Amino acid sequence: MCEAAQTGSENLVLMGIEPTYPSEKYGYIKPIEKDGKWSWGFTEKPTAEKAAEYIAEGALWNGGVFAYKLSYVLGKSRELLGTDDYETLFNGYADLKKISFDYAVVEQETSIEVLRYSGTWKDLGTWNTLTEAMEECVVGDGRMNEACSNTHIINELGVPILVMGGKDLVVAASPEGILVSDKEQSSYIKPFVDAIDQQVMFAEKSWGSYHVMDVEEDSMTVKVTLNPGHKMNYHSHEKRDEVWTVISGTGTTIVDGMAQPVKPGDVITMAAGCKHTVIAGDSGLQIIEVQLGKEISVSDKKKYEMPM
Numbered sequence: 347m348c349e350a351a352q353t354g355s356e357n358l359v360l361m362g363i364e365p366t367y368p369s370e371k372y373g374y375i376k377p378i379e380k381d382g383k384w385s386w387g388f389t390e391k392p393t394a395e396k397a398a399e400y401i402a403e404g405a406l407w408n409g410g411v412f413a414y415k416l417s418y419v420l421g422k423s424r425e426l427l428g429t430d431d432y433e434t435l436f437n438g439y440a441d442l443k444k445i446s447f448d449y450a451v452v453e454q455e456t457s458i459e460v461l462r463y464s465g466t467w468k469d470l471g472t473w474n475t476l477t478e479a480m481e482e483c484v485v486g487d488g489r490m491n492e493a494c495s496n497t498h499i500i501n502e503l504g505v506p507i508l509v510m511g512g513k514d515l516v517v518a519a520s521p522e523g524i525l526v527s528d529k530e531q532s533s534y535i536k537p538f539v540d541a542i543d544q545q546v547m548f549a550e551k552s553w554g555s556y557h558v559m560d561v562e563e564d565s566m567t568v569k570v571t572l573n574p575g576h577k578m579n580y581h582s583h584e585k586r587d588e589v590w591t592v593i594s595g596t597g598t599t600i601v602d603g604m605a606q607p608v609k610p611g612d613v614i615t616m617a618a619g620c621k622h623t624v625i626a627g628d629s630g631l632q633i634i635e636v637q638l639g640k641e642i643s644v645s646d647k648k649k650y651e652m653p654m
Contacts, residue, residue: 350459351413357457359413360386362406364464368397371472371533373408373448375460376400386460388453391533406462409469412452422451433649440644444540473516473525473532488517496529502548521547521557546644553577554626559634566637572597572626580623580650586639590614590624595631599624603653621650 350359362375370391378387388408392400423430427442435442452458470476477498484490486501490509497512502520509517516532518525522544525535545566547558553576560567572578572595580600590599592612599606599614601622608614608624608631616622618639624631 347411347413347461350461351415354459355457356459357414357418358452358455358459360452360458360460361409361411361463362460363409363467364462365397365401365405365407368394368401369407370394370397371475372469373410374400374405375408376403376405385456386458388448406460407467407469408448409463409467410448410471412447426450437645437647473518473527473535474529477516477529486519554630556635564638564640564642566642568635568637570633570635572624572631572633574626574628574630577625578623580621580652582619582621582648582650583637583639583646584618584648585641585643585646586637587618588616588622589636589638590616591634591636593632593634595629596627597625597631598627600653623652 347359347361350356360375363372365374370393373388373390374392374397376387376389378385389396389400420430423435427435429435468475468479470479480498483497484499484501486499486503486507487505488499488501488507488509490497490499490512493511494509494515495513497509497515498517499507499509500516500518501507507517507519509515514529516525516527516529523542525532527535545558545561549556554570554572556571557569558566559569590613592608592610592614594610596607596609599608599622601614601616602620606614614622614624624633
């Protein structure tokens with residue numbers, strides 16, 4: 347695919363999967379003839395009957411794997427988002443329209459090459475297909491009685507889950523929420539999730555991760571884990587104060603240009619407007635961060651160059 351994208355004349359190269367059965371779970375890429383010219387069309391998750399018709403007409407599963415020149419996607423960013431500047435896009439990410447690359451770009455593109463793939467392939471984009479690939483029925487603290495069949499538990503919480511008499515179920519629990527669903531129905535989760543307006547409770551970053559532990563009207567408590575040698579951006583907040591309590595590991599904080607070593611039990615206080623960062627030592631670092639303010643928002647962040 348990379349070679350086709352580098353040397354070919356089309357803007358996008360897609361991997362089309364040779365279908366093995368008329369699945370209702372996958373999108374399809376269909377060959378279309380118009381005025382003596384062949385192109386490709388897209389359709390999302392048809393009925394089994396329609397899927398069988400598409401396959402008979404030479405359609406492929408859309409694997410969601412694309413290759414393109416960097417100049418192409420940067421051009422699309424300027425066209426659709428008004429900029430290709432990383433910092434601008436990063437800072438405004440929360441306000442971007444929620445739309446997939448397929449809908450925003452691929453389905454509008456006319457210059458496409460599709461490469462046919464007939465090897466082993468598995469789409470793990472739904473809970474149903476994910477559980478089909480799992481070696482164990484339980485991940486995390488979960489238990490089932492003998493009356494359960496074809497049921498899977500994925501538990502990221504610190505409390506046990508017990509399922510009794512469950513058949514064809516997936517039970518998934520994380521800081522974001524809890525799902526209990528028939529496996530076939532689990533592929534239709536997206537509109538329900540989109541309708542939920544909730545604070546992001548867990549996220550992995552390049553420097554580590556954070557886990558929101560508590561949210562109140564004027565405060566939020568977060569457990570921050572920094573990987574060894576990694577650091578946060580040097581930044582400030584205009585509308586909130588922050589208090590860091592180191593609970594494990596060692597590192598260095600920089601507050602308004604002043605560096606200070608930290609260890610478990612140390613408490614660092616930053617008032618609104620104060621520039622600050624923390625750098626983890628060789629063993630990593632964990633802190634409890636308490637945010638205090640009337641308006642606590644991910645957009646309330648201004649970044650700076652690290653002090654020398």
